[in-house]
Amino acid sequence: MTEPHLFTASQYQSICNSLPDPTFILTESGRYVAILGGKDKRYYHDGSSLLGKRVSDVLTANKAQWFVQKIQDAIASQKMLVVEYELSASDVLGLTADGPVEPIWFEGRISALEQPYCDEKAVVWVASNITANKRMQQLLQRQAMSDELTGLYNRRRLMQVLEQAYIDFKKHAKPASLLSFDVDNFKAINDGLGHPAGDQALLELANAVRKLASPGDCVCRLGGDEFSILCQGRTMSDITAFASQLLQTGREVLQPYATQGSMPGLSLGIAHFCPEDTSMEAIMRRADQALYLSKTQGGHQMNVTDGCGKTAAASVKNMPSAS
Template structure:
């Protein structure tokens, strides 16, 4: 028993995702499926229109390129792309999900010609939720859950990137490391939860003194690093000093007058003699150690190889 033509059409229109037939010149020649407005807008008004007429030029060109590529490879092409109904003429006011949606397009050459033209079958699946989850996962894998600054994994990725750029193009990069002073005493006296609040507050204050391209990261328990691209140790030392004074008054002002929170900071920069990242990390670590040794609540620069 086989389905007759009418039944086949019923099946096509019952498909959950929209199935477009798009010709080589970008005409919407057919549309099936996608009845659920929770996931899709009703795109029937696009039939007979051209991709270039209904989409912004950039979006239309990339769709045209995908059509060409699928035809050229004569096989299935998978693409992911963002699109909002506001970008598509005819869909602006139709019922459907708002905001920018993400789609996975499965683009397959149409076997035969449509109105004398080559064409593709383009199945568009709404993958917005999956994309959001991927973004959230990526964010979580790179962020310290307590302070919401970058975690050590992200820090090392960024440091590797700048180390590579320095080796190739000699783009300078400075590094600041800092460590809370007598944090154990603070935890013992005020409790671990107050200690946690101090760490969060410290990061918030510190961020206010940084540029957009700088990266603040948690290196370990109460140790943090700041990556400063395109910066020398001399300039970074000024930033470090600003952060030091900000923290020494700011945390108590924000949280509790009784809290005496200070930090010891070490500063260094990439040097021509560095053959590995560990060397600059060792230099800032030594500088923090020296700052502790000299009485804490101070900045020490260690820019010598």
């Protein structure tokens, strides 16, 4: 039987230094005592300058504290700890202007070492660059939550945000309102001008609504010509003024798509979150009921429902002008 080959110390050193991912030996206080590998220059820079330094010398206070905590967690558990983390230019102290513009994502695999280094307990920390996979994952998530035509959020994303808004309202009384609207006479656009024109009308409307909405609003296309906007932390009077702007803007954007005998506009329903609401589905039903009422009353107007299902209607000409 052939004896296994025994590597010399220099061969072991060469093997360790040839590892593609950087491998750090870090003490429990966050000191870099050895750095091995990192030979894949597509993703890593030379880290030899870190030797003898502490993570607090290299990273901002919050980031350095996070690293030290993970080191201590691995030592305490005596099990391999796997973490994902990002490092951006703002996290690194003294970074030159040629540093990375986009955040870089890593997967860290951290294991406690049996022997101390520099009289401290220590870990081996293998850092693998997972930026490409992370960005692809984020892209797929955005696509899963976005409407293909308009780029707005889709129904799946609305349901997520609406659920959290309902929880925030019930627990902390954080005000919120759901606005539902669709395009009056949209079928006439498709029938008279063609479906490409209908798609272009929806795209222009979506862009206008996106500009009109506040940064914290969740603007969604549910499908076809149906849209919803979830607004949080805004007063009822602010929502009313916003709805007025929305109706006016919708009429202006859609005017070029008018066909003989029909003028496109918006019908809108608003449901303010109320203590009487027992579920987010109840809020959605109230918004849809108010929208339907606006539709049956001729369109180009809004209706608002309270928690008891009572409605109040207003056309654009009766609402406060948007200033």
